[in-house]
């Protein structure tokens with residue numbers, strides 16, 4: 001039998017699968033097929049999800065995280081998901097501070113004080129960070145560095161920042177009306193379909209500046225579409241905030257980022273010539289799913305035994321008490 005978890009960070013939801021339970025790890029094709037099956041909002045389990053987080057052994061770290069978007073594409077990193085993987089590995093190994101392996105870096109993670117009763121929290125390292133065109137990749141935009149830059153091919157007057165953390169992000173600071181308007185979806189769809197600018201797609205975030213060190217972020221994700229939150233997106237956005245609005249944000253200072261699914265904290269650090277971002281937020285397990293290994297491999301979900309954990313109620317109490325809920329509630333994607 002195999003047990004998966006249904007998890008979320010800021011209501012950005014995933015199925016978490018510890019592949020070390022399996023007689024052999026899944027192939028990339030099997031993981032892609034399983035992800036599309038499990039996460040489908042109509043035919044998947046528990047109303048679907050935004051992706052799958054697969055854990056495998058990795059020498060010298062507590063384990064490796066592989067991220068698959070709901071469309072089956074692989075992602076370089078997932079900030080909200082990494083917090084739930086940190087919790088899973090902490091509870092599995094008893095460690096509270098350790099590293100999780102990804103193809104691009106071994107990332108430091110640590111258990112934090114709960115955000116509220118029944119709302120466990122973890123901090124995770126978001127890195128490596130790069131503004132280089134080949135890191136996103138981007139091309140055909142008339143520049144090899146996009147920081148506070150108008151990109152007429154994408155929007156007539158918004159100023160964008162593009163950064164890989166290491167998955168690709170394109171960020172603009174906008175008004176409240178623009179945040180709720182049609183442009184985010186239009187740009188998200190344009191740059192995640194066939195296009196000469198971001199050939200591998202890009203996560204697009206619009207953020208409203210609410211005050212010093214305080215943002216509201218909404219993301220149209222590569223490989224998913226709108227989600228309630230994007231951890232790497234909120235991390236990249238606070239780096240862009242510091243670079244483009246130096247009177248309202250600063251390195252090594254705590255930022256609060258509200259999103260349709262809740263809230264996270266970030267701190268942007270700079271070591272010599274490179275940035276890294278600390279992302280702190282909830283790691284909630286809403287259910288466990290148990291089924292025979294063969295049924296999992298075959299995508300036969302009929303046999304799945306589902307147990308709710310009861311944690312969602314505590315998370316909803318925490319979110320209900322947050323400021324800016326009115327704006328969030330107008331933007332929440334079905335949980």
Ligand SMILES: N[C@H](CCC[C@H](N)C(=O)O)C(=O)O
Pocket residue numbers: 012050067069074075076077078079080081167168203221222223224227229230231232233
């Ligand atoms: N859609 C993203 C991966 C998930 C990132 C997001 N869910 C997060 O929390 O960082 C990509 O393809 O780069």
